[in-house]
Amino acid sequence: MAPDLRETTAERRDPATVGGYAEPPERVGFFTDTSVCIGCKACEVACKEWNAVPEDGLTFTGMSYDNTAQLDANTWRHVAFVEQPRRLGRQEAQLAPTEVPVELRRSAGGRTAVSLGMPGSAPPDGHVDTVPGMDFRWLMSSDVCKHCTHAACLDVCPTGSLFRTEFGTVVVQEDICNGCGYCVPACPFGVIDKREDDGRVWKCTLCYDRLSVGQEPACAKSCPTDSIQFGELSELRARAAARVSDLHDAGVESARLYGADPHDGVGGAGAFFLLLDEPEVYGLPPDPVVTTRDLPAMWRRAGLVAAGLLAALVAVSLPGARR
């Protein structure tokens, strides 16, 4: 049956409640603050250990330190590495330095950046201090299933394998999935993927089994710098907003949230991010839309057409009957 998106968008109702859970627990999710990510990949390993996700083969990709390449059936957390030569006043990922004297902050902000000898910036044959400063960023970000408020994978699943849990998360039920694969193209983030030797689709469960016993997901628990934070979504959103404003105050103007807005194309993600650049830079779609967005209208139109056809048929056939 076609979903009625108005149900949740208009009334902003909790997806678990919409899903028929009586008195569900608070919706939970991830806030991944990439400004403190050190790219250690503990999340990738902790996820694999907990969920017994198969090892994914040895591929040297040459994409900085990212040899996992993408989220797929055997990678439910993926750390992206982005090497960025760009002019900046300072390295970013600066937390609000409230105790730092203004002059110190000013001096740091206005420092002459270090040349890393990037092409076109500071050729090694030029004297580095005479070349306009060029700083360098190495962005790292741990990606994961977004656990969308409006999850197309869930909408298109014909078996009921993909389902909304009482925590508001979206989970594949491995005992139900028949490997039809409808969900794979439905995901606007390219998260969900079929495991070749197994036939079924797999993705992050937000450690559904751990949630039910009050334990946080394995990746968040492992994360050395608390870049991955787990908690109640409402609280995480408030925390993230405060963090962005702290970073802005500290001069990190590029900080922005991704997936935190309940008005976005997926009704807000259960797993959202603080990024330091445009989403595309991290390999994230800039304006994701639930791919089943137009389904209700399509169904309605199809219904109208069908009704019209029926009426026409009746109209055509009735006089004949009289004949």
Add this chain to the structure above:
Amino acid sequence: MRGLPIGSWPVWRQLTGPDRTGRAAAVKSRHSADLRARTADADRVVKSVCPYCAVGCAQNVYVRDEQVVQIEGDPDSPVSRGRLCPKGAASLQLTTDPRRLAKVRYRAPYATEWQDLDLDTAMEMIAERVIRTRRDTWQEEHEGTRVARTMGIASLGGATLDNEENYLIKKLFTALGVVQVENQARVCHSSTVIGLGTSFGRGGATTFMQDLQHADCIVIEGSNFAEAHPVGFQWVLAAKARGATVIHVDPRFTRTSALADLYVPIRAGTDVAFLGGIINHVLTEGKDFREYVLAYTNASTIVDERFRDTEDLDGLFSGFDPESHTYREESWQYEGVHLVSATGERDRQFEARVAAGHGLQDDAEGAAERNGHGAGREEKFGSGSAALDGQPRRDLTLSDPRCVYQILKRHFARYTPEMVERVCGIPPEVFAQVCRQLVDNSGPERTSEFVYAVGWTQHTDGSQFIRSASILQLLLGNIGRPGGGIQALRGHASIQGSTDIPTLFNLLPGYIPMPHAHKTQNLDDFILADAARKGFWANMRSYTVSLLKAWWGATATPENDFCFGYLPRLTGSHSHYDTVIEQMNGACKGYFLLGENPAVGSSNARMQRLGMAKLDWLVVRDLAMIESATWWKDGPEIASGELVTERIGTEVFVLPAAAHTEKDGSFTNTNRLLQWHHQAVEPADDRRSELWFMYHLGRIIRQKLAGSTDPKDRPILDLTWDYPTIGRTAEPDAEAVLAEINGWDADGRPLSTYTELADDGSTVCGCWIYCGVYQDGVNQAARRKPAEEQHWVSPEWAWAWPANRRLLYNRASARPDGQPWSERKKYVWWDADAGRWTGYDVPDFEPTKPPDYQPPEGARGVAALRGTDAFIMQADGLGWLYAPAGVLDGPMPTHYEPQDSPVDNPLYGQQRNPSRLLRPHEQNRYHPNGSQRGAQTFPYVVTTYRLTEHFTAGGMSRFTPYLAELQPEFFCEVSPELAAERGLVHCGWATIVTARNAIEARVLVTERIAPLRVDGRVVHQIGLPFHWGPNGYSRGDAANELTSISLDPNSHIQESKAFSADIRPGRRPRGPERVALVREYQRKAGITTATGTEV
């Protein structure tokens, strides 16, 4: 088939329940409903500690049905707060992977294949070989002096093992007369012991992990903190969140740089010039913390008038002997005083001090010729007076030209910002920012902290890198204060422990030196030569006698010098690299590898294998089939035809080791914190702990030797070796070993602290600095009071040496009068009303000695320390800006170029460290340097390092799929400019060549590696992670094929962090062509036996 109630049908639930769209509650399957976390259903949760690096993250090990089902961080830990890095997170796979080594493997001499061997038989065979080799190679005397040892057996490894295991290794091997006992600390952090030990009195990090959060400025240099110690790095971010400035100085822009406020690129190996520049800035600008400097450092002490600086001698200090490439330290001394440093080569002064102590003329003529230098040579100098412990003259105005302050100022005067730029490639304005940040963030109200790792230690003058930081931190008043100090990040779970309870050739437990061979030497002379007259080292006799009592029990009596004669004697350097030479010479015939993989992890990996190919027998104990176990079958020299399997006579035993989850024991983390890990499950198959292996090996050897009347067997037969065993495998009780390490009194009661130790044989103590860890018979290392239930220092979490102090030298956190320097930085202070020191930590001072205490005339030992002598282990109670003894290559750091460098030393005519240790050998050729002919055959600078995803020589990561897939191949990092210059293609292959070997690596072109402008030319750097080898799941060439054996004279550490090389596109040649390529390079560069060996 039994029908299910209709209520369980999803479609029924969908139609009748509120989930009309069938996307949630209605479609929840039985499986989903029944899911339960295996952590919730575990039979037990066992407290453990991560076995990888030395941060010491606490783990919870979940066990169900006697199987480990999950390993996670323990949130109670004040150090790690429940977090784990990818390696810690992969420790489940590490320990439970079915492919883990399970059975003994045996290779008979000249055999081409492995065969099975029963564990008991293997143990019998190994014991038999130890006895035979020991007997055949026994040296009662060496060149006329008694040594009572065997050079035929060596052992390597211990840093990944428990303290208790290290204790048994050192105890058994020493009793057998084996002196070549070494571990990873030699190749990783031995320079730390010298650098920090001579500066402050103890050779460990001065602070602890959580205290990083209180720093106002953190300089990370010589360390890739975020990558190598990710969980510890959370405290850097905590400091940053409080407003601290984080500076990263490194040849590469790393994951640490990515989170820093300021990244400073530096040419590898030039940190002394950089730090010297900051020292110069502080001194010339008068930015030192004067009150601190006057009270707590030796700035005002007057130095002997014979001292000549590098300023006067173009890069040499006075006392250099060009024949032996060594210094005579006599002219470096304080005026009229002869000191013994707290660490370092203390036994070197034996002849002089003993002669002087006896009031005799120097009778060292004919004393043992101690071959090699660095670890001892003929010592003839003396103070010329029996009054070794006079009061040094001081000038509190710091104006005397011979006071340390003025000497320091002159010494560093040429380390100007311009010089820093010429040497290091750091622009002056960036350098100025570092200086400003450090100076602005030091003083009564603020503190700065330095963090380093092996980027500083692994140089031919590595100890001096650490000395440089020590001097700077003393000048800025940052030692002993919260948010200050020097954080040494060590890289193995218990590498600190294996240094404290040393599986190191030159030390006994607690940094007591191993005795050198002397014409006559009894215990009294040994103590006389080495003990300080002031400070806690004055009690060295108590520490030594208690150790001898622990090892030889009732046999050790005052009449027989407490069996002091049972200790084998050193006659020079017997370090890891010297053992390799001994193996190649055929002198060393038996080798134990206890969790170390030298065929990948040690410098000149090829020489390591060639050495092993000359052995009679080799015992490898590990979790995986490492390269050091299989080189005879599939090593690079088999491929090149240099070795032929059928002609290798080495008998190889591979014994699978127990994992950390399978044994009880303690790890000492990088901040001297002993943390106990409990056995979760018994090891399966043939897997056994080192505790088991050493204990049963000793037991079998003792059985076989029982009844022997040979005097050389007395030390092993008289050894106390009766530990209770438990369980199916007869595992020795690790806590019983810990109890011995802690020690007990005459009534058998556990001791509480090392001040209770006596020198009359009434106390027993296996390692005096660990005394207190078993206080009241309670395993203090096993304490796990949650961090949330304590204040931030968390003194009730585990136990730290010394005496559970977490922040060392914390007397200096108070002003000389005992009051805090500031409210913001208060830590330990004098409570006048209570008449004692108090604060957040255990005072690192006599608890009731008032700040104004002045020692009476003639006071000795601890009583001779004043109320302001914050560095209580130092002979003069002071932090050493200038080291009058203990650092063999100079009382102050001096920049020298690395052994293999494409750059001339712009500072002095003297190019390299004049007293570096070299081991010229056909397989260990050095490069010409700088403007020497042929130097530009190797025009690039290589530095080696770790990645987060792997661990050391790879035995614990390359075989672990979840880690291997994250960094699947060996690669080299080069800049786009170098790639263009040499035609290297991203993701293609490159061959990197030195005079030692040629290797290949995938090419990763990255702007994170910056070409630097150094002294008018561009220097390109090449980054090589050193984790790979030809075995395992992820394979590749080993970076250490390229490195040479060229060593720091103090620590005998190799220079693997900076050396020159060439790089060319494409894969390396196969077979004999590989050797030919290296020969071709040698020829092109005109390399001879003498190249690089000049002073």
